[in-house]
Amino acid sequence: MTDRNPYSPDAPIPARLRPAMEALGRVGRDLARRIARGPLDGRLDRTVGGNADGDAQKALDVLADAAFLAELRGTGIRWYASEEQDDVTELDPAGRLALAIDPLDGSSNIETNVSIGTIFSLREARDEGVASFLRPGHEQLAAGYIIYGPQCMMVVTFGDGVQDYLLDPATGLFTLVNTRLTIPEESAEFAINASNYRHWSKPVRAYIDDCIAGSEGPRAKNFNMRWIASLVAETHRILVRGGLFLYPRDARPGYADGRLRMVYECAPIALLIEQAQGRATDATTRILDKVPGSLHARTPFVFGSTSKVDRITAYHDLPEQEISALFGNRGLFRV
Ligand SMILES: O=P(O)(O)OC[C@H]1O[C@](O)(COP(=O)(O)O)[C@@H](O)[C@@H]1O
Ligand SMILES: [Mg+2]
Ligand SMILES: [Mg+2]
Known part of the structure; x- marks a missing residue:
């Protein structure tokens, strides 16, 4: 088990984004274990409050948000914006990156053992927190999600194709599967x-x-x-x-x-x-x-x-x- 770096050695992650990506992978791995252990019903699924949008917040929403925020400190991120928080948090004044996150997507599915996930986006940090995020999406440096399903996977782009990684629960490593995923054109x-x-x-x-x-x-x-x-x-x-x-x-x-x-x-x-x-x-x-x-x-x-x-x-x-x-x-x- 590699504790700091949760990716297989062949992972083509840009050096500048690596500390943040490793932190996202570590928390994703922990959440996958936590979800697998359960119990989902009544514990992780419990309503504990409401977020800025007036959506009910589940215990797992809040737990995931706190875990990402804590682990992303010291990874080059200046601004942290979360769906679960009203305002942007400044993590590291010297950081050059801004991270937006939906810590737990699909909250209405938690107790039913249906796939849920985390969505993240990395951008250049601007001098002002909110202004860093009120920019067109084509400026994103990286974007991806972690899916907590029958398999835990990370799917990510750094602007040059889409990579996917499969978490091996035995080694705790996200192992590279594809470097160029494409959507099939034919589907009904x-x-x-x-x-x-x-x-x-x-x-x-x-x-x-x-x-x-x-x-x-x-x-x-x-x-x-x-x-x-x-x-x-x-x-x-x-x-x-x-x-x-x-x-x-x-x-x-x-x-x-x-x-x-x-x-x-x-x-x-x-x-x-x-x-x-x-x-x-x-x-x-x-x-x-x-x-x-x-x-x-x-x-x-x-x-x-x-x-x-x-x-x-x-x-x-x-x-x-x-x-x-x-x-x-x-x-x-x-x-
Ligand atoms: O319940 P609805 O209206 O069908 O909405 C479902 C949508 O809401 C979401 O759950 C919103 O995300 P959160 O769970 O992060 O609030 C999406 O994942 C999903 O596509
Ligand atoms: Mg969501
Ligand atoms: Mg959410």
């Missing part, structure tokens, strides 16, 4: 929380109507739907198998910009997806070009195989009579 799967159907915009409804119409609709093809309610798990499936993810804006109070946060969730996942040859937008605009207005800002999020993401954008360009037509009459997309 889409992921969306369909219980919000009545709140969606017309283009999103039309797109999903056409998928559900299957071989009898304009797409003339059957589709399958998935919804895990864990962004990390959906991202992992799409990296492996292709497909489309949507968390659009909708008409519910508080959902004008969807649910997911730009700084902690969408920008890092978007960088990974683009580096894996996929596409990530807010339905019309590239996520990596958008500048969040505040630390906890949300954005609609659509990502996956390139042609599928482009098709959603095309539905937003349809004329009103076409988008309101019954799927059978939506001539533009008849194949």
